[in-house]
Amino acid sequence: MSERPTDFIASFMDDYFAQSEDHLTAVRRNLLMLESAIDLPDPPTAVVEALFRSFHSLKGISAMVVLRDAERLAHEMETCLGSMRRDQHYVLTAASFEGLVEGANLLEQVIAARQAGAAIPSIEHQLSRLSAACGATPSGTEHARAFTPAGSPAALAASAPGAVWTVTFTPSADLVARGIKVDTIRERLADIGQIESVAPRVTADGGISFEFQLLSSNEAALRSWRDDGITYEGAAAPAPLPAIVAADDPATVPMRALETTPVSANFVRVDLSRLDDLMRLVGELVVSRARLEDALVRVEPLMPATEWRTLREETDSIERQLRDVREGVMRMRLVPVAEIFRRMPFVVRDLARESGKRVQLEIAGQGTEIDKFLVERMMDPVLHLVRNAISHGIEVPEERIGAGKRPDATIRLAATTIGESVMLEVSDDGRGIDASAIARRARAAGLRVGDADLDSRTLLDVLCSPGFSTRDEPDRASGRGVGMTVVRDMVQELGGTLAVETAVGAGTAFRATLPLTLAITDALVVRVSERTFAIPQAAVREVAEVDTGALHAIENHELMTHRGGAVPVVRLARFFSLDSAPRPRMHVVIVGTGLAAVGILVDRILGQHEIVVKTLQDPLVKVTGVSGATELGDGRLVLILDIAALTRHLRLRGMAVPSGV
Numbered sequence: 109m110s111e112r113p114t115d116f117i118a119s120f121m122d123d124y125f126a127q128s129e130d131h132l133t134a135v136r137r138n139l140l141m142l143e144s145a146i147d148l149p150d151p152p153t154a155v156v157e158a159l160f161r162s163f164h165s166l167k168g169i170s171a172m173v174v175l176r177d178a179e180r181l182a183h184e185m186e187t188c189l190g191s192m193r194r195d196q197h198y199v200l201t202a203a204s205f206e207g208l209v210e211g212a213n214l215l216e217q218v219i220a221a222r223q224a225g226a227a228i229p230s231i232e233h234q235l236s237r238l239s240a241a242c243g244a245t246p247s248g249t250e251h252a253r254a255f256t257p258a259g260s261p262a263a264l265a266a267s268a269p270g271a272v273w274t275v276t277f278t279p280s281a282d283l284v285a286r287g288i289k290v291d292t293i294r295e296r297l298a299d300i301g302q303i304e305s306v307a308p309r310v311t312a313d314g315g316i317s318f319e320f321q322l323l324s325s326n327e328a329a330l331r332s333w334r335d336d337g338i339t340y341e342g343a344a345a346p347a348p349l350p351a352i353v354a355a356d357d358p359a360t361v362p363m364r365a366l367e368t369t370p371v372s373a374n375f376v377r378v379d380l381s382r383l384d385d386l387m388r389l390v391g392e393l394v395v396s397r398a399r400l401e402d403a404l405v406r407v408e409p410l411m412p413a414t415e416w417r418t419l420r421e422e423t424d425s426i427e428r429q430l431r432d433v434r435e436g437v438m439r440m441r442l443v444p445v446a447e448i449f450r451r452m453p454f455v456v457r458d459l460a461r462e463s464g465k466r467v468q469l470e471i472a473g474q475g476t477e478i479d480k481f482l483v484e485r486m487m488d489p490v491l492h493l494v495r496n497a498i499s500h501g502i503e504v505p506e507e508r509i510g511a512g513k514r515p516d517a518t519i520r521l522a523a524t525t526i527g528e529s530v531m532l533e534v535s536d537d538g539r540g541i542d543a544s545a546i547a548r549r550a551r552a553a554g555l556r557v558g559d560a561d562l563d564s565r566t567l568l569d570v571l572c573s574p575g576f577s578t579r580d581e582p583d584r585a586s587g588r589g590v591g592m593t594v595v596r597d598m599v600q601e602l603g604g605t606l607a608v609e610t611a612v613g614a615g616t617a618f619r620a621t622l623p624l625t626l627a628i629t630d631a632l633v634v635r636v637s638e639r640t641f642a643i644p645q646a647a648v649r650e651v652a653e654v655d656t657g658a659l660h661a662i663e664n665h666e667l668m669t670h671r672g673g674a675v676p677v678v679r680l681a682r683f684f685s686l687d688s689a690p691r692p693r694m695h696v697v698i699v700g701t702g703l704a705a706v707g708i709l710v711d712r713i714l715g716q717h718e719i720v721v722k723t724l725q726d727p728l729v730k731v732t733g734v735s736g737a738t739e740l741g742d743g744r745l746v747l748i749l750d751i752a753a754l755t756r757h758l759r760l761r762g763m764a765v766p767s768g769v
Contacts, residue, residue, distance in 0.1 A: 121223075124173050128219050131162045135212050138162070143205060151192055151200045159208075160189040166215065174307045178218045181231050184238045185211045207238045273301075273324060275340045276309075278317040281466055283337050290318050293338065300326040380480055383441050390434050391628060391720030395739050397430055434628065442477035442624070445523040445532065448490050449474055452521060455491060459498045466505050466516045467498060473523035478530045482602060482622055486532065489595040493534040493618050494519065496592070501538030501616050511613060513537070528624055529604075529646070535617035541610040543567050550576065568608045572596040595620075600700070600752040601735075603629070603646040631719045631738070632697065633746065634710040637686040640746045642719055642738055643697055643708070647751040650698040651713060656691060668696065668707055677707035678754060683733060699751050706755050721748060 138159045145151040167182035185208060192198045214234050221228050277293045297303055301324025309317045322340075324330075330340045404423060408416055449471050460467040497519050505515035522533040543562040550570045562570065570576060572592045595618075599606045604622035623629060623646050631642040632651070652670075659677065660667045667674045677696065681688035688711070696707040719738040735750035 121173060124169055125219070125223050127169055128166060131166050132212070132216055132219075135159060135162045139205075139209055139212060142200070142208075145200050146202050146205050147199065149197055149199050151198065153193075156189055156192045160186060160193060163189065170219075174305065175219070175222055176305070177228050177231050178215060178222070181211060181215045181218065181234065184235050185215070188238055207234075210234060211238055271323075271325060271327070271342060272304075273320075273322045273327075273330065273340050273342060275320040275322050275330065275338060276317055277320070278311070278315070278337050278339075280337060286336075288336050293318070293333075293336070294320075296329075296333065297322050297324070300324050300329045378440075380441075383437070383480075386437055387441065387628075388720075388722075390430075390437050391722075393430055394434065394628065394718065394720055397427060398740065438479075438624070438628070439477075441479050441481075443480050443483055444474055445476050445478055445483065445530070446474035447483050448487055448532075449521050449523075451487075452491070452494055455494055456498065456519060459495060460502075463498060463502075464504055465498065465502050467502060468516050468518050470518055470520040471522075472520065476523035476525055476530055478523075478622065478624060485598060485602060486620070486622070489598050489620070490521070490532060490534060492592075492595055494521070497534060497536040497538065497616070501536040501540070503539050507539075511539075525624075526621070529621050530624055532620045532622070533617055535615060537615040540612040540614050541567065541571075541608075541616055542612055543610075546570055564608055564610075567610070568596075568606065571608070572606075597752055600647070600755065601750070603644045603751075605646075628718065628720050631717055631748065633714040633717050633740070634680075634695070634697065634708075635712040635714055636680040636684075636710050637688040639684070639686060640714065640740075640744055641680065641710075642717070642746045642748045643699070644748065644751065645716065647699045648697055649700070649705070652696050652698070653693055654696045654707075654709070656694055656709075670698070670705075670707070675705050675707045677709050679709045680749075681709075681711075683754070684731075700755055706751075708749075708754070719746070719748070 138155050141155050142151060142159070145155075163182045163186040167179050167186060170176075170178035170182060188204070188208065188211075192200065211234055214229065214231060217229050218231065275293075275297060277290060279288075279290060283289070294303065294306070297320055301322050304321040304323060306318060306320045309319050311317050330338065400423065404419070411419070452471075453469055456467055456469045502517040502519070503511070503513075508515055508517065518537050520533070520535045522535075524531045524533075546567060547562050547570070550573070553576060555570060555573055555576065572595070574593045576592075596606045599620045599622065602622055604620055607619045607621070608616065609619070610616040630645040632645055632648055633640060633642050635641075654668055658668065660669075660674075666677045666679070668677050675698065679688075680686070691711065694709050694711060695713050696709055697713075698705060698707055700706050717740060719740075721736050722738060723736040733750050733753050734747045735753070736748040738746050738748060740746055
């Protein structure tokens with residue numbers, strides 16, 4: 109990992125505190141609902157189930173961050189609620205309810221103390237009270253022993269005579285092949301002593317190790333396991349946790365109110381629909397500002413120069429403030445691309461194990477921010493690129509060693525901000541792509557790729573052709589010939605571009621460049637007949653003027669010669685069935701690259717405008733080739749073209765054109 113371990117752990121703890129607050133909020137709400145069932149048989153099942161799930165989740169995430177007191181307390185409350193779930197005739201007593209409320213309060217205090225770096229309050233009295241109040245015995249003996257706090261009298265008694273050891277286990281592929289995993293080591297250590305704690309650690313080279321605190325007198329066993337990935341050293345006996353001194357006996361302290369001081373956080377979770385509404389309002393302000401600008405141009409000749417300058421200064425100030433508001437709202441929608449990357453280590457581990465390959469994953473730029481909508485839409489494309497890298501790009505260890513490479517391959521996920529765009533990269537150091545082999549396979553599949561060597565653009569076009577695959581038989585990861593098509597279609601639908609860079613024997617890199625947000629963007633406004641359309645600026649590659657007499661008709665399609673090749677063209681007037689008089693010369697907007705390039709014929713180019721994108725959600729008004737609508741400053745409603753749909757329309761009609769035509 110290229111991110112610093114401390115940064116990773118800190119961000120993980122932030123997620124823990126945020127999730128804990130969500131669960132505790134649900135607990136407080138459901139406990140209030142449960143109060144009405146005191147002294148009544150069969151408490152409401154839905155409420156009990158919701159509370160059980162919340163405490164079960166709190167137990168799990170607390171175990172992940174090694175907050176043992178929160179884990180123990182949540183477990184005991186989960187056990188108490190389990191009695192209600194199992195017994196159909198369970199009667200909720202006031203004592204049981206008060207035990208749950210006090211337990212929830214104490215659990216909140218434990219988490220808050222961890223967040224503040226303060227001493228953790230004692231939970232022993234509350235554990236006993238919960239066991240007695242709920243009429244359930246405490247967790248089993250083995251569970252209680254596993255949870256005994258390090259340094260407590262019970263722990264020292266159970267381990268005496270013995271020593272305290274810090275045992276570190278570092279897993280590896282060779283150990284896994286021998287059947288030695290972290291669970292194996294855990295069982296071994298439990299057989300020779302008492303495990304006080306276990307925590308994962310990030311090693312200096314980015315790997316993972318597990319550190320156990322063990323109370324045991326059997327050093328000989330530890331010494332005999334050195335060849336099994338274990339190192340150990342003596343540790344100082346843990347000191348008892350600082351006691352919490354109370355003015356009164358805990359049993360006499362009245363129950364605190366359910367709504368205690370919440371677990372604080374420096375952020376607020378907001379439903380995405382609310383941000384969408386806010387962005388819509390900002391968009392309306394942008395349109396209103398454009399209308400004001402048009403009005404000012406009309407009244408300028410009618411005003412004295414001094415008054416005009418004052419008015420101009422005020423409107424310029426409003427424009428700057430509006431720009432700041434718009435950028436602030438857009439930043440609120442941005443989330444780290446870590447939301448895409450964080451699931452990939454599990455995918456890599458799973459596929460590498462299945463394929464017998466050794467793969468290391470490097471991640472860079474997890475803090476790069478992108479619109480939440482784009483994160484959700486790019487999850488599957490990035491996942492497919494990672495799968496492709498393992499299936500097609502990475503060699504087995506023997507092949508890599510024979511090629512003079514390290515047996516462990518590397519897949520790199522990276523995100524970088526470039527101006528108003530973000531670039532996501534998935535690269536590997538595998539065998540690369542043999543363009544000649546791809547060309548031969550493409551010709552065999554009936555794709556027209558010409559006789560020249562494939563450049564990077566044409567290579568990508570072939571790889572993204574529907575149904576094309578370099579595999580004869582599909583496997584779990586790839587080989588069905590649909591994945592890369594979906595990847596590029598999604599990238600283009602989001603207003604981005606996809607590129608590939610490869611070298612035989614050195615590896616391959618796929619780079620997707622996307623706009624930071626789709627809410628407000630720049631667009632090229634064009635006129636066709638009496639209609640106005642907007643083409644997202646990110647999709648435009650070139651604008652030119654073309655002689656309509658120079659267009660070539662082939663099988664009811666039209667082509668134009670462009671930079672030594674041929675590009676299929678689509679007349680928007682014909683595509684949307686608009687009345688349009690013949691013109692000797694027209695403007696053409698080139699979108700896409702390589703075999704995916706398409707020329708869009710329009711009557712006039714009206715200019716570039718900043719537009720507010722409003723998507724069409726109603727299926728009754730959706731039209732092929734239109735992705736949304738916007739409003740210009742003069743009040744005109746403009747349809748936004750769906751470039752991916754237009755390109756897909758031509759592909760489905762068989763408009764694959766060799767670059768040498």
